[in-house]
Amino acid sequence: MTKRRNKTAAQQCKHYGVENIYYYMLSVYLNGNFADFRELYYELNKDARRHFIEYLFTVVDESDWRMKIILATI
Helix, strand or coil: CCCCEEEEEHHHHHHHHHCHHHHHHHHHCCCCHHHHHHHHHHEHHHHHHHHHHHHHHHHCCCCCHHHHHHHHHH
């Protein structure tokens, strides 16, 4: 099975059957599935990754959580 790479957010939403992939990724991280979160992040293309970081800055209020999530993507 090949790995999914360079997919848009819309393609990921369709593949995983969710309405908002960014919200899904955030919930995966908050549930403690760090490896799954990393895989989801690296499946996105560069634009979608940027949009996800922007999403974090608009949705996550606590800077500590935001910083942990961003560090997990690196």
